[in-house]
Amino acid sequence: MLVAFSVAPAGGESDSVSKAVAEAVRVVxxxxxxSETTSMFTTIEGEWDxxxxxxxxxxxxxxxxxPRVSLVLKADIxxxxxxxxxxxxxxxxxHLAAD
Structure with a gap:
């Protein structure tokens, strides 16, 4: 399965989320x-669990x-x-090369 997700702090004192996001990417x-990380999502591949x-x-x-976290997740099962x-x-x- 592929899972594309975005996780970010919400309700913090700063509008910069890069440090927290970097820690999440480190976990991945x-x-x-x-996995692949882009500007908006990190996509990982593996078994469900x-x-x-x-x-x-x-x-x-x-x-x-x-104190609060936002999670957006999309899965291709x-x-x-x-x-x-x-x-x-x-x-x-x-397909693009064939056209």
Missing amino acids: RESGLP EVMAVVKRAVEVVQQRA RPGHTGQLTAKVARVEE
């Missing part, structure tokens, strides 16, 4: 799961910095498929 990277455990840990580290973090993009690129 230390998990060892395939392992992916959700990483999301939970990422939320917990952000909670240490703020497709049993039996792996490597989709890059394969989905490659298929789109193939």
Whole structure:
């Protein structure tokens, strides 16, 4: 499964969220799961329980910095498929190159 999520502190004293987000991204990277971070979301790939455990840990580290946390999550649940973090993009690129 692929999970794209965004976690950020809410209700803090500063409008800068980069330090808290960096801690959440560190959790993802230390998990060892395939991942990609962009300006808006971090996408991770793995089995349901392992992916959700990483999301939970990422939320917990952000909670240490703020009294309230915002979480946005989107999942692509497709049993039996792996490597989709890059394969989905490659298929789109193939179509673009063919046109």
